[in-house]
Amino acid sequence: MNSTVEQLKEVLNMPNPQNFRIKTDLGQRCKRCAGRCQNNHYSLDREYGELKVVISNMQKHKEPMECFKHSTVTYHPSHNCNKAKCERCGSWGHSKEVCNDKLYYWNRLYLCKCDGRRCKRRRSETQFKGGNHCCTCQKPVVFYEAYSNYKIGKLRCNECHENSVNNKRPPTPDTDKCNKKPKFNISEPKDPMQDMELDPPKPQNKGKGKQKYTEIKCTNCNRKESPINCINNLGICDKCDEKRERLK
Structure with a gap:
């Protein structure tokens, strides 16, 4: 306590420039006393x-x-x-x-640096019963119905609070994140040594491989011969052809 x-x-x-002396001797009307x-x-x-x-x-x-x-x-x-x-x-x-509540009196005494004359004038124009005011638009408010910020000693009415929320700027992104280059999913190159056989099978035939030809049977003796061997146009091998010449 x-x-x-x-x-x-x-x-x-606390010093308060808003609490100024009313100069009633200059003809200013005093609402606290009757007469002059x-x-x-x-x-x-x-x-x-x-x-x-x-x-x-x-x-x-x-x-x-x-x-x-x-x-x-x-x-x-x-x-x-x-x-x-x-x-x-x-x-x-x-x-x-x-x-x-310290903020209640802080706002009532205009220590929030708002214009006390303007706030009082707006309160008298609207005939509002609450003694506090919005620090944004200077309109009178009821303390427990307004949005309070005790860190900076300010009050805000519902209308000003909604406007501030709707007009709120999007958060600024981090500069470190913006300066980073975009990442792409690049697959790693395959290692040529990975699929290479360490002990490949040795070829059976050394040197150049012989060219293979389709075998043709002799129509007389059914002997299989290659096309480059002596097979005449009649499809008879050389041996059968020699026998045929002897028999003539």
Whole structure:
């Protein structure tokens, strides 16, 4: 609890150029006082007063007391109950009197560097009840209905959030991936030694092989002879031809 109070005190004591003094002596109308105002009012008196009350309540109401919201007898600080929902930040566990959401006050006090005058003017034009604003379009919003970014201390309405999502640029690819050359599936060349026979069979006949011819039978003796041998036009071998000449 003490650490939360210290954080809220830092917000309270932070320099804020948006909290300027209202110069009522120049004829500017003061909505806080009746008639011609001579008091020193500041533009964010109401917002800072809200934060001061919260810090005071957190420091005062520390003692546990009986809570009648539970079915059994339960004791806890008066403004801290797990069945209570905060009307400012929308969280469960505390009431608005001790709301400790730092971003809620950060946005209310325009420490997000938004134009406080413009935000208040738009809130009065729309008669909006919420005291927070969208940091993109300056429209008034309800804190627990807006999209919050605690890292940068910004709020965003639903319309601006949807526009940012729809107009989101595609992610930039990695330069290393872009500089890489495309890979192609190139098959590895076959090793000529892989299919080579280490001990090939030796040829049976050395030297040049003899040319083979179709064998022809002699019509007289049925002896097989090659065409280059003496086979006459009658299909008779030389021996049979000699016998035929003797018999004449």
